Amino acid sequence: MFTTTPLIRKKQRNELIAKCVFGGMALAMIVPLIVIVTYLVVRAAPLLSWEFLTTNPSGGMRHGGIWSALLGTVYLVTVSLLIAAPVGVLAAVYLNEYARESLFTRIINLAVVNLAGVPSIVHALFGLGAFVLFAGIGRSILAASLTLAIMTLPVIVASTKEALAAVPVSFREACWNVGATRWQTIRGIVLPNSISGILTGVILQVSRTAGETAPIMFTGAVFFKKIEEGDPFAYSIWDQCMALSMHLFTITTQVTEAPKALPYATAVVLLGAVLSVNASAIALRSYLRSRKKW
């Protein structure tokens, strides 16, 4: 090893400073996250329990639990993903595998990318006008789910396209060379190899759907609605529903004299549900990636 000259020492010192500075910046994001989440959990602790999740709000929404809101969010997420995921995946398959590169497809791509950036309030405008009023569905879980589906559709299309594009063209060419049709190629080779990317793209939208308030405020979420406790089929698709995100908003802005822990507890449940779904998506992605043969 050479003896360290002053120049080398200076470079090493700058290196260390830079590492610390950038590391500090990365830390500056993580630390607030941990502090905030811990603060929320601590303030919510007095109310969190299994009963909280399974009983309805009572006493003017100041006591009881959040069952109706929790079930409503589950319904909204499930129905909207059941609509958006197949349509989005198939649309991406169409765009990536079938459609030829032309001005038409480039415009489509542009539109899809831009739609992903549309503020959620514009989706609410659209959902209100198109589904609630024009299609006559009225305010309901169906209308709200359709609005949420439109919101997540472009992101699912974009992420599926990425996943499909990651499959090397040579795989497809090999299939065509043995005489498989396009659909056989897709079903047999392309989809199985991109399933990890597709799945994680879809699952990540779960958290977005569960957390959105504006699109459901005008299309099917209500302040209060009484349903049977513990009954997982208490809502029908034509009913309106309560939702966790809406519940948090109304408790924060409208319900007086609520116990201090109540909005924190609602926030923690919502956050916990969202983060656990995301964490499982990440775990699924690493598992599927480790199994990839190429």
Added chain:
Amino acid sequence: MTKYAHALRIGGVALLALGLFGASCKKKIDPSEATPAGSGAAVDDNKKESIQNIGSDTMVNLAQAWAEEYSKVAPNVSVEVSGGGSGVGIAALINGTASVANASRRLEPEETEKAKKQSGKEPKEFMVGYDGLAIYVNKQNPIEEISLEDLAEIYREGGKFNKWSDLGVKGIPGAKSDEIIRISRQNNSGTYQYFREAVVGKKNDYKAGSLDMNGSKEVVELVAKTAGAIGYSGLGYATPDVKIVKVAKKKGEPAIVPSIATVLDKTYPISRPLFMYTPGEPDRAVHKYLEWIMSDAGQKIVEKTGYVPLSKK
């Protein structure tokens, strides 16, 4: 695929898109369609009904308390409550998506016209209680009473009072500046409209720069946390963390404390009736609900939630 088929495809897509475009014309929704149980002829008392109750934020906690209590009285009727503001409720009434609209202000003549045009029926008004509009200030604020004219000068566009010293209030402990921090509501709120009518002046507008809150509760909470703030909200939203200011109708007249008694005998100058509107004559289920609300059972809940019940005849 040939060029012809390709062009056909593009044409088809364009046609469909055009269809969606042109079809976004407003479709007249029959109120009985949007509220599936709303159509009449519900003779069976045990049939599951649902009542869509949308509107005033001021009334939303009251409406929720009614809905919760009524579900024990008539378990087959589900009352679904939404807030959003009196304006939202009335718009829903006009659009046909509400069976009952809550409003903390009267329907304007243009709104009645619009409702008649859309549904063919004239909206029916039911008075269900009263609400005193209280003026809240921070607990540290020494002010005890205020007149309507002073309030107008604070809130009106072009009004002259911008600092607490203009009102003769010297130094609020804990306030970072002398500025009067006006807390108001957003313009979809019936409370906002009523305050404009009663205090600011119907022909005038609010001074820009007030913090316009979403809900009645937020006004009170913000006033509690902000030393130099003043805000108006329903009496039912009072908490022990804020101070209620006595209001005098004119400078020099005695200032009155808002309470059930002073609202009922009309000595408190800023109080208003609370309304529920139905599109036309209410059907059986809604009618029974409104009757229950205006009965003793419903009015007891009005009092319990901090509002003023209808005076006993």
Added chain:
Amino acid sequence: MKQEVATLGSAARSRTSEAPAQIAARRRRVEAVSERVLEWLIRLCGVSAILFVFGIFFFVFREGVGLLFGDFSLRKFLFSTEWYPTSHSNVRYGVLALLAGTASVTVTAMLIAVPFGLGAAIFVSEFCGKRTKESLKVVIELLAAIPSVVWGFIGISVMNPLIQDVFHVPVGLNVLNGALLLALMSVPIMVSIGEDALKAVPDSFREAATALGATRWQVVYKVLVPAAKNGLLAAVLLGVGRAVGETMAVLMATGHAVNIPHSVFDPVRTLTATIAAELGEASVGSPHYQVLFLVGILLFSITFVVNLSADLIVKGVRKG
């Protein structure tokens, strides 16, 4: 493959009974039909997705654009600060204060988020080991998953008193509050896309620089950042797009006051919050309703321009 099976079948056919050939032929027909059906299903999905994409554009434009052809002054709309849509005597639709609100919150948020986001991207990409990288990326993705209503709640309950105490200002619901929330929300986008951009710089650049004796820090600021600047810019623009379009968090945390802010401690109202607060109230087709859609068009145009530039820049990065 199919042709070979067919010839095999015909060879076998002459030896055995007719049945297997008929079965094979039927199976081929069914396969062909189901293939076509599937193809049409896929095309239908593609087309309907596209339909909805255009549908939203059309719908929003249709509802708002009608106003521009009446006696509506676009100049007053864009340049007046007086927003009184429900006035009884003097209806005014000036969005300048709202634009200022959106701009001030976004700019402040970017001032906070860009250094931290890009710094974190550089750290994740260049300075940390594989294990730390994985865990950091997981944490950042979880940060991105927090719903905006929870951020709004944090703004009201946590940031509000914090800002009041730390900065000794009368009101904690202001530009700074909203900007902090938006910064925390858009940093994950910046980190992931920025990291992609840095990863896209060929290793040969790094190797060449190190061979000349540069430290990691020198490699970063002399070689990588200039090489990846397109991608980093795109990352920033996408963060901006996210910030401009955010609704719930700013609705709850910025104080919702119509005025042009003079400092970061003034409360403001953004375009998105205005639509969210006033939409339910405007009856369908009224001038207020149309103006809100016009505001929506304005928002759309801003996010369109931002996203378009980011998209074009990223495409440039991918190719080169």
